[in-house]
Amino acid sequence: MDESGFKLNIAIVGLGLIGASYAMALKDLAPKCIYGVDKNKETLKKALDMGIIDEAYKNGDVFLKDVDLIIIALYPQDTVGFIKDNLHNFKEGVLITDTSGVKESVVDKINSILPDDMEFIGGHPMAGKEAGGIKLASKEIFKGANYIITPTGKNNKCNIDIIEKMAKSIGFKNVIYINPEEHDRIISFTSQLPHVIAVSLIDACIEENDIGLYTGGSFRDATRVAVINPMLWSELFTMNSEKLISEIERFEESISKLKDAIKCRDVDKLDHIFKQVSLKRKELI
Amino acid sequence: MDESGFKLNIAIVGLGLIGASYAMALKDLAPKCIYGVDKNKETLKKALDMGIIDEAYKNGDVFLKDVDLIIIALYPQDTVGFIKDNLHNFKEGVLITDTSGVKESVVDKINSILPDDMEFIGGHPMAGKEAGGIKLASKEIFKGANYIITPTGKNNKCNIDIIEKMAKSIGFKNVIYINPEEHDRIISFTSQLPHVIAVSLIDACIEENDIGLYTGGSFRDATRVAVINPMLWSELFTMNSEKLISEIERFEESISKLKDAIKCRDVDKLDHIFKQVSLKRKELI
Structure with missing residues (x-):
């Protein structure tokens, strides 16, 4: 890579919300060429x-x-599939990254099939829309968001630097490094569990006319x-x-503890939990 | 009340976020006088x-x-206490409303002590901040929000109309009528349960440095x-x-159903739940 950083030929595979937003944001960096790949003609x-x-x-x-540089913005299994199907098409020395929300099995599978003269670095942009x-693509979704890179022993420092530079250049605020297994453990709490909870809360919704009239910000948030992409999140x-x-089980223990205190009308215990949790939330974010 | 509607003497009891926001918004309606009551001198x-x-x-x-017109913006038990302590001070024909998030026991207790020539109408503005x-008071918090009125057989139509008119005049979009018991049942789902869940999710938070770096919008929301008011929400x-x-128990059943599908890697079942829930959420709000 030259000084200006992105005089590259870049392919973006999958022009959904994330892939198209990447294309939009990368265009501003004036790369040599952006190749778009999508099975949908209209897209x-x-x-x-x-x-x-x-x-x-x-x-x-x-x-x-x-x-x-190839950025694959497909579902996790399709990401692996694309690489498997195109091994013979890749350039020697190509750098490939992805945008999957799970990393361990994706990185393992790809590393097991990719020859030594090609490199894959797992990436997870913590950005999206419901x-x-x-049509909803926007480079604004990256602004101020977190970008996770999950390097392995197979990755070279200079290539990792390219991915970090790309992430920062298109607006991500924090670039964090963690191994794929740890990524999946933390993300199961910070991203997957909130989705499980949101889905369960709607699933549990009492059948009532106009329940929306009785909601405030807490329910909306x-x-x-x-409103979830069924195929993506099932995967x-x-x-x-x-x-x-x-x-989920740790969350169930917490809710059960709170339930017991409510059942016993234990104001002191509730007060104690609320104070601790308020502090913890303020420290976290 | 005259045509212009709010040529009244109004007392607001409790000048916290909600009470002070009411004062601010009601000022624009040019009432005769707004009396503020708060135990804190600086407030x-x-x-x-x-x-x-x-x-x-x-x-x-x-x-x-x-x-x-008296608007009591205190905690539920203090609301009852204020009325009990001031029965001898109230004007004949006074109209009293409140802002409590629970209604059945508050309305019952107040109705049992209030003489027939005074009237209490339960109100629940679905607005607030964390x-x-x-200092955080703002009349903007009411704009577009929902306002619930919980009338009983003791209330007169013309007084209910005054409360509805007030709510709409200060910016609430929907004014909904429901009896106090039903209010508490629905609110336990639409407002209290989301608070229980948010608290439990933070309580369950894995001890990890910089966990905030791994969060996106789903966790933040x-x-x-x-970040909860411990005394108020305990009550x-x-x-x-x-x-x-x-x-809470119905929510636990839903999360348990989802957990089973995840455990069995039952993609079809997850896909089915996600599709149903996405539709339901779109209909709701």
Whole structure:
């Protein structure tokens, strides 16, 4: 890479909300060329019309021989599938990253099939919206958000630096390093569990007309992510099943403790829990 | 009441976030006089300095003989206490309302002590902030929010209309009528349960440095109300203990159903739940 940093040929695979937002944000860095890959013809046409990609492809193909950096913004299993299917198309020395919300099995599988002269670095942009698709793409979703990189012993410092530089250049505030297994353990608590909770809260919703009239900010916020992409989150949850189950169980213990105090009308105990939790929340975020 | 509607003497008891926001918003309706009551001297001074009350009192007293409408913005038990202590001070024909988040026991207790020539109408403004106090008061918190009125057989239509008119005049969008018992049942789900969940999620938080770096919007939103007023919410939860426990248990069943599907890696079941829940959330709010 030269001084200016992004005089590269970049391919973005999957032009949904995340992939198209990457394309949009990367365009500002004036790379040599952005190749867009998406199985949906209309999405490709839209991306060309928006001017966020320079060339459009329905699949990976020989054009990948010219590509220095590939960003795969597909579901986790499709990410692995794309790499498996295109091993023969990749350029020697190519750097590949992804955007999957689970890392351990994705990184393991990819590392087991990728030859030594190609490198994969797991990435997880902590950004999104409740709804997906190129129409909602916006480079604003990255501004101030957290970006996680999950390097392994197979990664070179200079390539890790490229991913960090890219993340910061498109607006991410914090770039954090953690190994793939730890990533999945922490994310099961900070991201997957809140989704499990939001879905369960709506699932438990009493059948009542106009229940929306009785809601305030607490209910709206607690259930915002209950409008969920079914295929994506089924995959994320089941791929990280064991770690997620253990976080759900810890949450169940906490709610059960609170329930006991409410049942016994134990004001002192509630007061104590509330004070501790308020402090902890303020420290956390 | 005359045509312009609010040529009244109004007392606001408790100038915390909610009471002071009422004072601020009611000032715009040009009532005859706003009497502020708060046990804290500095709060009273601040309210006078802000010009949101005309007269300041540390307690209820004979000045209440001139007051047509009393809005009590205290904790539920203090609301009952204030009325009990000031029965001899109230004007004949006075209209009293409150802002408590639980209604059945508050309305019952007040109705049992209030003479027939005075009227209490329970009110619940579904507005607030995570932190309290007059310094954060703002009439903007009412804009577009829901206002619940819990009338009983003891209330007159014209007085109920005054409360509805007041709520709409200060910015509430929907004014909803429901009996006190139903209010407490629905609120235990739409407001108290989301608070229980937010507190439990922070309580269950893994001990980890910099966990904030691994959070996105879902965690921030799910835990926003975990910064909680300990005394107020201990009281609200314990006063509505039975109804809240039954909603917590229904939520526990939902999360347990989801947990089983995740444990069995049952993608079809998860997909089915997610689709149903997404639809339900969109219909609700």
